[in-house]
Amino acid sequence: xxxxxxxxxxxxxxxxxxxxxxxxxxxxxxxxxxxxxxxxxxxxxxxxxxxxxxxxxxxxxxxxxxxxxxxxxxxxxxxxxxxxxxxxxxxxxxxxxxxxxxxxxxxxxxxxxxxxxxxxxxxxxxxxxxxxxxxxxxxxxxxxxxxxxxxxxxxxxxxxxxxxxxxxxxxxx
Amino acid sequence: xxxxxxxxxxxxxxxxxxxxxxxxxxxxxxxxxxxxxxxxxxxxxxxxxxxxxxxxxxxxxxxxxxxxxxxxxxxxxxxxxxxxxxxxxxxxxxxxxxxxxxxxxxxxxxxxxxxxxxxxxxxxxxxxxxxxxxxxxxxxxxxxxxxxxxxxxxxxxxxxxxxxxxxxxxxxxxxxxxxxxxxxxxxxxxxxxxxxxxxxxxxxxxxxxxxxxxxxxxxxxxxxxxxxxxxxxxxxxxxxxxxxxxxxxxxxxxxxxxxxxxxxxxxxxxxxxxxxxxxxxxxxxxxxxxxxxxxxxxxxxxxxxxxxxxxxxxxxxxxxxxxxxxxxxxxxxxxxxxxxxxxxxxxxxxxxxxxxxxxxxxxxxxxxxxxxxxxxxxxxxxxxxxxxxxxxxxxxxxxx
Numbered sequence: 001x002x003x004x005x006x007x008x009x010x011x012x013x014x015x016x017x018x019x020x021x022x023x024x025x026x027x028x029x030x031x032x033x034x035x036x037x038x039x040x041x042x043x044x045x046x047x048x049x050x051x052x053x054x055x056x057x058x059x060x061x062x063x064x065x066x067x068x069x070x071x072x073x074x075x076x077x078x079x080x081x082x083x084x085x086x087x088x089x090x091x092x093x094x095x096x097x098x099x100x101x102x103x104x105x106x107x108x109x110x111x112x113x114x115x116x117x118x119x120x121x122x123x124x125x126x127x128x129x130x131x132x133x134x135x136x137x138x139x140x141x142x143x144x145x146x147x148x149x150x151x152x153x154x155x156x157x158x159x160x161x162x163x164x165x166x167x168x169x170x171x172x173x
Numbered sequence: 174x175x176x177x178x179x180x181x182x183x184x185x186x187x188x189x190x191x192x193x194x195x196x197x198x199x200x201x202x203x204x205x206x207x208x209x210x211x212x213x214x215x216x217x218x219x220x221x222x223x224x225x226x227x228x229x230x231x232x233x234x235x236x237x238x239x240x241x242x243x244x245x246x247x248x249x250x251x252x253x254x255x256x257x258x259x260x261x262x263x264x265x266x267x268x269x270x271x272x273x274x275x276x277x278x279x280x281x282x283x284x285x286x287x288x289x290x291x292x293x294x295x296x297x298x299x300x301x302x303x304x305x306x307x308x309x310x311x312x313x314x315x316x317x318x319x320x321x322x323x324x325x326x327x328x329x330x331x332x333x334x335x336x337x338x339x340x341x342x343x344x345x346x347x348x349x350x351x352x353x354x355x356x357x358x359x360x361x362x363x364x365x366x367x368x369x370x371x372x373x374x375x376x377x378x379x380x381x382x383x384x385x386x387x388x389x390x391x392x393x394x395x396x397x398x399x400x401x402x403x404x405x406x407x408x409x410x411x412x413x414x415x416x417x418x419x420x421x422x423x424x425x426x427x428x429x430x431x432x433x434x435x436x437x438x439x440x441x442x443x444x445x446x447x448x449x450x451x452x453x454x455x456x457x458x459x460x461x462x463x464x465x466x467x468x469x470x471x472x473x474x475x476x477x478x479x480x481x482x483x484x485x486x487x488x489x490x491x492x493x494x495x496x497x498x499x500x501x502x503x504x505x506x507x508x509x510x511x512x513x514x515x516x517x518x519x520x521x522x523x524x525x526x527x528x529x530x531x532x533x534x535x536x537x538x539x540x541x542x543x544x545x546x547x548x549x550x551x552x553x554x555x556x557x558x559x560x561x562x563x564x565x566x567x568x569x570x571x572x573x
Contacts, residue, residue: 023465026402051383051396053383054383054494054496054501056481056494057494058483058492069468069496074401076403078402080468099381100382101382101384102383126209129210129213
């Protein structure tokens, strides 16, 4: 379906609840409010006949931006649906019941960013080891900010610090 | 009585760890549970600590076989953000390396599939045919894998004009050999018996699960990013998208074999194009990356690779999301494996050409008695080979 037609039909159906941005002739981004997020994905996938590709998340101080990519292959462009799950408890409805292919990527976004997908059939972590603590979400901004990479090696050889070009603590000029 | 058969996390013939728990009733699989993440390396997070120019070296290590496809999608995502075009010669050079990669990847899979059903002759001959492709990659890029060829704005090095005849010679030989191999596969009654109607995954299921690549095209799902989202040289060359209808293991094999001819066709056109252009201009200068976002897609041998990047104007990506084709394709096993036998389960999971590991261990657990026995690689392959032998004998009996 041609891009102008797609934009028109999305605007007709969802009105003020969506905002459309075009970065280039082959990329359209649709920002949706949380409550119509699943309906929009359903409309694009089943009514407009887009293909489901995958999803992604970007962490922000205020919340997590979650997006799913829906290419229109015959017309050579990508439509990306975005929504914003607000912190401290980011939650969204799951699209896995409409698109089974989204099951794993929603599980991944949950275990990396702690975005809880309501009505997901099986929201177990998909990637991390069983031994990792349950409340550890490695891609969250708060976790990354707190995580300080170790600078010294365990063998007591402090020359590692010099190799990195940083003087030992307390000797900064 | 339903038993559980865990396959993995280390599994024969497959290149990375994966865990399948088969729920079996006798020989028949009734359900499957899949666990991934056994070799999770945190590459997306690592990329946030690398500069824009270092990331291609990192993402080509996502997969040893797809070591051109991932950098290709990444550089296209950055170029999408920047809105730049790369020089014509660089476009053709990129396509040459990417298609050589597809050739060796498809041949690798055909060899492994032959090994798994007990046709070690197919395995050895196919890998013999694959070797000259790797030689050409080494001669043109410096490495058999991890070519480090692509960078944002173009390519890192040119292919010398005097190297072109060698590549053409290799392609001529490979075309003959691939023809031989394809006919052997199409005509062999035992391969038919082992693969036709096994592990069917249909077109509608491909749409619902987001399956792509040969896995989807074998079911007639007509998607190929090289044609549908053409980048660089791909709208300047002619090629066909190979489709089949049944979506079984046989069709997946046939699609890969026939795609080799199309890749050869593309490389020949690209070589002709670089012969006609002057060496020299292979990259444009790229300055600072402004804040923004970009999407890059490329059709890897296993299906579409997508990279999404977000920049906040610094010298490193703020976010890089990678969609590897196996992530969606492996999920298809929850539909294609149930209903088949344990002897076929390994073949079906291998038919999507996933990235797995070669360390093998299979446990069989009887859920009613709690009895557990561990099968080795040899046991699992033996199950598959015994089935092939049984079919071969049955067919010989029929012919007499």
